[in-house]
Amino acid sequence: MTTQKALSEEDQVHPSGDERYLSLDRTMKQFKYEKDSLLEVLNAAQEVFGYLSKDLLIYISNQLNVPMSQVYGVATFYHLFTFEPKGEHICIVCKGTACHVKGADRIIQALSDEFNIAAGDTTPDGLFSLTIARCLGSCGLAPVIVLNGQIYGKETPEAANRRVLEAVSRSKDELAQTMEVG
């Protein structure tokens, strides 16, 4: 659908057929395709695409005229870049010092036990990612988790499990419904 729509508006066409590249192009243009803007471009790319695929890195390498080895080197250096798609629901558990002394580890343990994934991984069904943050800077409310952008302070392992399970089961229900309809 998106491809057809993009093709119908000629000036909006990106050779790849993926509109998201247009937005990335705008960012690169804004930085005048300067090599120095690599980090900014990678940030923008991740924001638009959600993760950095190999194709995307090759594209950036070509557009900025920076060797692929350097693009890959920079991308892998920083923690915020991911190379795999994230799950539909993302729970970030803060592991800053304040959260650590107030039991963030127990929350991480509870969630990884419940969903059988390690911190940093995504469930095989693509519904849930468990990620760790260095510090979210809400130390007054430690321990803190962020589920789908919503911050929860003074969190307990039980409450975190419940929240994530609710969110994930909602998606499962929706999925089941669309399957039935289909």
Add this chain to the structure above:
Amino acid sequence: MNFSTLEEVGNKERQRQEKYQRRIFCCTSTACLSAGAGQVHTTLDQAVAACKCDEHEAEVVKTGCMGLCSSGPLVRVEEKEVDPVLYGNVSQEMAQYIVSRHVPMGEIEEEVDSEEQDESVTPHDMLHYRASLRRARTQTELDNTIISLDHPFFSKQVKVVLNETGRINPDKLEDYLAHGGYKALAHVLDKMTPEEVCNEILDSGLRGRGGAGFPTGLKWNFVRQEGAENKFVIVNGDEGDPGAYMDRTVMEDDPHRVLEGMIICAYAVGASHGYLYIRGEYPIAVDRIRKAIRAARRRKILGKSVLGTKFGFNAEVRIGAGAFVCGEETALIHSVEGKRGMPRIRPPYPSTSGLWEAPTVINNVETMGNVPSIITRGAKWYSSIGTEKSKGTKVFALAGHLRNTGLIEVPMGITLREIVYDIGGGIPDDRQFKAAQTGGPSGGCIPAEFLDTPVDYESLTKLGSIMGSGGLVIIDDSTNMPDFANFFMDFCEDESCGKCIPCRVGTVQISKLLDKLISGEGKPEDLEKLDKLCQLVKSTSLCGLGQSAPNPVLSTLKYFGNEYDILVQPTQTVEAGES
């Protein structure tokens, strides 16, 4: 546009604010937001509207952090000729009561009977009715949520950098101007030479607030004296220290202050371009700073001609992508250049060869935040605060096992005891104070016997910790120290950039040794090995990250050695502290 036009804008805003009989400030910083401040703000707005009072009876203002994050959401009411009142843990319901207590009701029939509800009664009317009905009942309930502003949490603080946070709307340049914003910049451009500015900062005794404590004026003078055509200013907002959020708060809640300090710095050293390097995990800070830059450009505070003078300066935001080592200045420079954020050997220092080999000033957000106040109130005033070698104030993110946690700004030289027991309100749950951890992964743990140490750069270093950027985590006796040290070691191991061997390999080995000890498989000689290894990493690493990485281990070995000794005694199982 020159400053008099700006001043007029500020005056207009001030006059507008003064027209209001009372202003209700609602904290909408991250901590309060997560406690529900968003809804509280909306409720306040609706409730004021429901009062149907005169337009100038009350205004609801969205502000930044008010400090006492553990009691959020916070709402402060400032009324003419009445002392301000601060409410804590405000719920939506409480927000209605607050409005009904402070804001007079407008002309509307008071006797609305609940049976007479019909469609003509709007939700606002109902709100109004309910509020007035509950007014009597809630007086005492409300009184219980009042936080006394005479509380040591507030009275022991001295606000310089955080002076406007919690008082102004960070998104409004006008509000900053109304509070005397950009006056320092105008003064500098009009009355002072770059040399005088550098010397004023030098005289104030301001030292780098990122942790190392290098005299800021000296740094500025180095760059000023460089003859290069291009010079740069970088503001370091890559607050990677877990347990610290001072810089985030200043950037989010008073972005123009950071910008003003930065422009003054640029004028003093002769830079025409600058970057604010902000941590990627702080999207709100990025957003607010960007907004502030746009507003400043519109008002010609940034651009080819700053405030109508010959001096031109432009600022841009660069977003970090999560690398603790980028707090190190040479690593940060590489990151701004779009490269891997790895440090290099100094010298040459950035003041001679920094960003793109040009002379560069790098200062932390909080350091820049001090600059406008120093210019406005003078070096003499600033140096009257603090100790002999550490002047001014320091912002700390107070967290951990304490009654009151939040963001505080204290004069240098205050004792840890005052911070823990007066400001922090002591340790809850009948537990005992065990240690104060300063400086995050680069700092150390200070035990109870040193609670009376004055907080300044030299004293903390002497104790084996560092001032650091301002993380201050208090831990009680439920915390196991080897485990705590291991937490930081894991962090450093993960964050080591891999350039130099002592840090890359050393942190891994220290961490392995700690794991071995904690799992109960350690031998007495392992403790000696641990100490040796720490000393080695400390003395041979390339940059500050590696040099300070062993601090958490070394300081806990020094002060809590018995907890390590227990680990290597045969037939002894691991137990957490005394709990």
